[in-house]
Amino acid sequence: MNRSRIDKGGVGGVGIGRGVRRGGVPLAAGAAALALLAGAQPSSARPVAWGAAWAASPQLPSTGFTPNWSQEGFSHQSVRQVVRVTEGGDRLRIRLSNAYGTSPLALTGATVAKAGQRADVQPGSVRELTFGGRKSVSVPAHGELRSDAARLGLERLDSVTVTLYFAGTTGPATFHAQGFADTYRAEGDHRADPSGRAFTATSRSWYYLSGVEVGGGARRDGVALFGDSITDGFGSTTGANRRYSDALAERTGRPVLNAGIGGNLVLNDSAWYGERSAARFGRDVLDQPGVSTVVVLEGVNDIGFSEAQKGPKPQPTYKPAPVVSSAQLIDGYRELIRQAHSRGLKAVGATLLPLKGSDHWGEHSARVSDEVNEWIRTSGAFDAVADFDKALASKADPDRLAPAYDSGDTLHPNDAGYRAMAEVLAKLL
Structure with a gap:
């Protein structure tokens, strides 16, 4: 069975320790088993200086200029978004917006990776994101949330993918209408897939993702x-x-x-x-x-x-x-x-x-x-x-x-x- 490795970021935007442990987490049917590397950050570590490296302004779900998925939202689907950062660092975190959601947004899980071609990602670069140490999180209605830090070295002008998986039904999605870049959707849980083969639907908007921030040189x-x-x-x-x-x-x-x-x-x-x-x-x-x-x-x-x-x-x-x-x-x-x-x-x-x-x-x-x-x-x-x-x-x-x-x-x-x-x-x- 193919296995892809996911590295886990530190909690609350703090740096990652060097010690790791291995464990296994089963995914939904059809998804690859994951080998997880979890890093714990000593409480005495110095705080990370974060800098915004990419952003998109959230909008109310609407038809907008071009067809999009904002009004239908997502249900048991993975959404893979590709963005180019304008600053490098040795770790990153993402910013999710539910600014126009009327109920909490249940996110089952998320990953980041270095982008490949189209919906593919570079093998070995997939990192699982956590939020206050948890893989699943609820983003409050009309609110936003930042992830914990994930160790992923990026150079300025690198492209990174963010893959969000929603096991439930989101309802209408806070989004940014004009991305002028392809966003990809797959049925089921494909957040850890290096291949983009499952991502057969495309849109040119961004969903829930409103920022990528880098640390370690911002x-x-x-x-x-x-x-x-x-x-x-x-x-x-x-x-x-x-x-x-x-x-x-x-x-x-x-x-x-x-x-x-x-x-x-x-x-x-x-x-x-x-x-x-x-x-x-x-x-x-x-x-x-x-x-x-x-x-x-x-x-x-x-x-x-x-x-x-x-x-x-x-x-x-x-x-x-x-x-x-x-x-x-x-x-x-x-x-x-x-x-x-x-x-x-x-x-x-x-x-x-x-x-x-x-x-x-x-x-x-x-x-x-x-x-x-x-x-x-x-x-x-x-x-x-x-x-x-x-x-x-x-x-x-x-x-x-x-x-x-x-x-x-x-x-x-x-x-x-x-x-x-x-x-x-x-x-x-």
């Missing part, structure tokens, strides 16, 4: 990118890590966290696209360990949804869609700056990108975007300014994205556009 100069679908990476090549957060991590060598939500608004909550900026800023930025800088790029939906509703194909998800003034948006930015400064973070303001030709464009949004961008550039309210508007504008028509940077909808950049944004921002950091 830096304290992380950058959180806060915004909407442009920050999320809409228009980038799926599965290729071509968002502007990826390009920035590659260019600067600093930990970079993506706190974008497609369709998100500065001033209003959305049933489809997340809570308003100030309501989620603490969870998605300020509570991330190791972050020293936040970049705010948001507001195009606040001024663009009302324009889109005037068109021939009004979008039912583009609600609420009030007509928003530049003064109202500026008040929203000032609140985010206040929150960032209250926690000692540097706040970088990014100008809104050109949007002419998109469904967000109109007389009102054109005027407000100009007024907002001028305020961002000249007010001094932000600690620094990333002028994406000027960097990505067409020379022939500054209200439009340059053709070389346009993904095709005249609103979202392509891979080259996201690289250009990262180059502008890297000079400020």
Whole structure:
């Protein structure tokens, strides 16, 4: 019988001892038997300094932009998710969110491993996760939970898989709609499988997983990118890590966290696209360990949804869609700056990108975007300014994205556009 080895992390985010013992744990029918290595951490060990290495902002279960499993949830299924960390370390822990769950989430078990191809993982790299020393855990309704530490050495920009197994029925799942990467689902318990053969269903969203943190070398100069679908990476090549957060991590060598939500608004909550900026800023930025800088790029939906509703194909998800003034948006930015400064973070303001030709464009949004961008550039309210508007504008028509940077909808950049944004921002950091 094939056997895969799982190493067990320390409790409560504390380091792992060197002593180990062997034991066997039977899995459900059809799964391989596991050989467990459990490590106990002496109580006198020094605390681990943790740093966030990957993040995704939780959302209410919804249909969203693309088909997903959030509303149906999971039942006797394993979910394998692949993410790329932007910082390395000798151990990791994960952050699970049940922010929009109305009842406790029963997680039967979870593993982490170094990613292979598609749903495969690298042989010998599977580690079982524990939560306060327990393999099974209940995440409170509207709450979140971090795992214990697991010994798994990672280099920055390594890809890691997180596999969650739910023996019961979860109900609707807290998720992140736009992952721009494949997530895999299998029937039954396959959390320890090195092979991905059982994972026959795919989605492009992330479920319950809201963070990966590393210890044993974590830096304290992380950058959180806060915004909407442009920050999320809409228009980038799926599965290729071509968002502007990826390009920035590659260019600067600093930990970079993506706190974008497609369709998100500065001033209003959305049933489809997340809570308003100030309501989620603490969870998605300020509570991330190791972050020293936040970049705010948001507001195009606040001024663009009302324009889109005037068109021939009004979008039912583009609600609420009030007509928003530049003064109202500026008040929203000032609140985010206040929150960032209250926690000692540097706040970088990014100008809104050109949007002419998109469904967000109109007389009102054109005027407000100009007024907002001028305020961002000249007010001094932000600690620094990333002028994406000027960097990505067409020379022939500054209200439009340059053709070389346009993904095709005249609103979202392509891979080259996201690289250009990262180059502008890297000079400020």
